[in-house]
Amino acid sequence: MGPHLIWRQSDARPLSVVILDKTVPDPSYREHKGLMWVLNHLKVVKPDGSDFAYDRDYAGFHPLPEKKFRVQSLPDSLEGVDLLYIADTYGVYASEYYLGDTRGKFSSLLYGGLEVKEAGQIQDAVRKGTALIAEFNSFATPTGAEARRILSETLGVEWSGWVGRIFDNLHRSGEVPLWAVQGYERQYGEPWNFSGPGLLFVHDDGRLVVLSTRNDISRDGVTFEIEKSNSGAIDAKSGLPYLYWFDVVRVPPGASVLARYQLNVSEVGKEKILKAGIPDSFPAVMRKMEGQVPVFYFAGDFADIQGAPFTWKIWGLEFFYRLLPMNPRVKPEVFFWNVYLPLMEHLLSQISDRK
Numbered sequence: 001m002g003p004h005l006i007w008r009q010s011d012a013r014p015l016s017v018v019i020l021d022k023t024v025p026d027p028s029y030r031e032h033k034g035l036m037w038v039l040n041h042l043k044v045v046k047p048d049g050s051d052f053a054y055d056r057d058y059a060g061f062h063p064l065p066e067k068k069f070r071v072q073s074l075p076d077s078l079e080g081v082d083l084l085y086i087a088d089t090y091g092v093y094a095s096e097y098y099l100g101d102t103r104g105k106f107s108s109l110l111y112g113g114l115e116v117k118e119a120g121q122i123q124d125a126v127r128k129g130t131a132l133i134a135e136f137n138s139f140a141t142p143t144g145a146e147a148r149r150i151l152s153e154t155l156g157v158e159w160s161g162w163v164g165r166i167f168d169n170l171h172r173s174g175e176v177p178l179w180a181v182q183g184y185e186r187q188y189g190e191p192w193n194f195s196g197p198g199l200l201f202v203h204d205d206g207r208l209v210v211l212s213t214r215n216d217i218s219r220d221g222v223t224f225e226i227e228k229s230n231s232g233a234i235d236a237k238s239g240l241p242y243l244y245w246f247d248v249v250r251v252p253p254g255a256s257v258l259a260r261y262q263l264n265v266s267e268v269g270k271e272k273i274l275k276a277g278i279p280d281s282f283p284a285v286m287r288k289m290e291g292q293v294p295v296f297y298f299a300g301d302f303a304d305i306q307g308a309p310f311t312w313k314i315w316g317l318e319f320f321y322r323l324l325p326m327n328p329r330v331k332p333e334v335f336f337w338n339v340y341l342p343l344m345e346h347l348l349s350q351i352s353d354r355k
Contacts, residue, residue, distance in 0.1 A: 003314045003315045003317070004037075004315070006315035006316075007313050007314055007315040008041075009210075010043055011043065012043045012045045014049065015045075015083055015351070015352060016046070016047050016080055016081045016083070016084045017032075017039065017044070017052070017081070017083045017084075018078060018085070018101060019032055019036070019052075019057065019058040019087055020058065020076065020084070020085070020087060020089065021059075021060040021061070022064065022089045022090065022092070022113075023060075023061040023087075023088035023090045023091055023112065023123060024061045024063055025061075025093075028304065029054040029055065030305070031126045031303065032054070032058055032085075032087040032303060033086075033303075033305065033307055033308050034303040034304060035344075036052040036054055036338070037305075038341055038344050039118045039198045040052055040312040041312035041313075041317065042344070042348060044348060049152065049170070052278050056085070058193070059072045059075070061091070061110075061112075062096070064157050065091075067097065067098055068229045069111075071111055074121055078122075081125060081130045081252065081302055082130065082131060082132070082352075082354075083130065083133065083349060084116075084122060084126075084130050084132050084133075085132075085133045085350075086122070086138045087135065088135070088136075088137055088138070089114045089139070089143060090112070090113075090137040090142070091110075092110045092112055093107045093108065093109055093112075094107040094110055094147060096111055103177060104177025104179050104180070108196050110112060113141075113142035114138065114143040114147045114148070114151060116144070119142050119148075119154075122150075122151065122154060123150055123151070123154045126154055126293055126295060127290060127293075130293070130298070131354070132154065132155070132294075132295045133295075133297075134151070134297050135297070135298035135302050136163070136299055136300075136301055137247055138151060138155075138161060139155075139225045140204070140282060154290075155288065155297045156249070156288030157251055157252075157255065157283070157297050159282055160249060160277070161203045161205065161243060162202070162203050162204075162276075162278055163201070163247045163248070164199060164202070164247075164248065165243075165246070166197065166198070166201075166221040167197065167198055167200060167206055168233050169195065170194035170196060170197070170198040170200070170210070171194065173302055176200065176216075177337070180202060180208060183202075183206060184210065187207065189325075194210060196212065196213055196218075197219060198211055198212040198213055199211040199222065199263070201248075201273070201310070203276075207276065209272055209278065211265065211272060211273070215268050215269070216265060216269030217264060217266065217269045218266075219329060221241060221264060222261050222263055222264075223240060223242065223262045224238065224241075224260075224261060224284055225261070225262070225284075226258070226259050227257055227258055227260065232294050234258065234342065235346065236339045237339060237345045238259075240335055240339060241329050241335075242284075243329075243335065244300055244332060244335075246299050246300040246301070246302065247263060248281070248282050248283070248299075249283055249286070249299050250283070251286055254288060255287065255288040256286065256288075257284075257285070258284045258287055259280065259284045259285040260284050261282055261283075261284045261299070261300075282301060283299060284299050285297070285298055285299070294341075294348070294351065296347060302335075302336075302339070302343075303340060303341045304332070304336075306332070310351070318337055318341050321333070321337040
């Protein structure tokens, strides 16, 4: 029996899923495409038995031809929804959408940030039995303080105000946002002369910290570590480099940490981050129980994948990708296949078992 036939004959799992993605500047649907691919591959289907469609089955920003767009709000009622997934609320900015700018020039926000009404809807849905999974950026800038407070309370996390990302090359002509380069030069009164791999931290108040692999941090930079108490339950790989944006959060009493980030810093680098109030290890995956309802937060862009496979209808496809000789230091896909997919399989099983 071939892998495709095995997939077709496996049982489907009907779930009512609402996905919120406000960060869709182009039709790549990058912030939620990986999520929908996983749902379809794992045979999580909509209540009518159909698959999830990248361009339709989400609330948020919908790009249209000729640089037009429409906004689809969350449903007025989330009653009966099994899972609410907040993929990204950062939003879409004018220069990015109309001019194709990907370097982070300052421009007006077209749509984005979580609204107080939406945060209240989400909190109410969880209290009434809807499971919640949220990932970065769900409550950082440009979300306002009150909406952030409500969502943070719902998720059981506290944001430190810091976000960060490893860059393969810190040179000012590379991927580093222009606003970060300009902000650094204003803060430190010296030119941005970094190059090579490194880690950028940005605080909500505008402060920046840069760690370079020359002196401050190892080439692996940030690694994802499964907590030992969960290593048998979650079939995700521990110790892999994490290469996307993340936020630095704390967990108050009542929530548990399933996985952590580890910053592989030198003594010089450790002194820099501790001076800024950034620990060298902090939560990456958190879980809170609202009664019998599971709530999860991923402190990173976990679902983000540049090129999802064209088909999900092959049983065991993930094992093939896990065996490919890809360098985890430069290939973000390694994290998707070895961490995100098995983690989602574990969480979705918990959510579907509640039905």
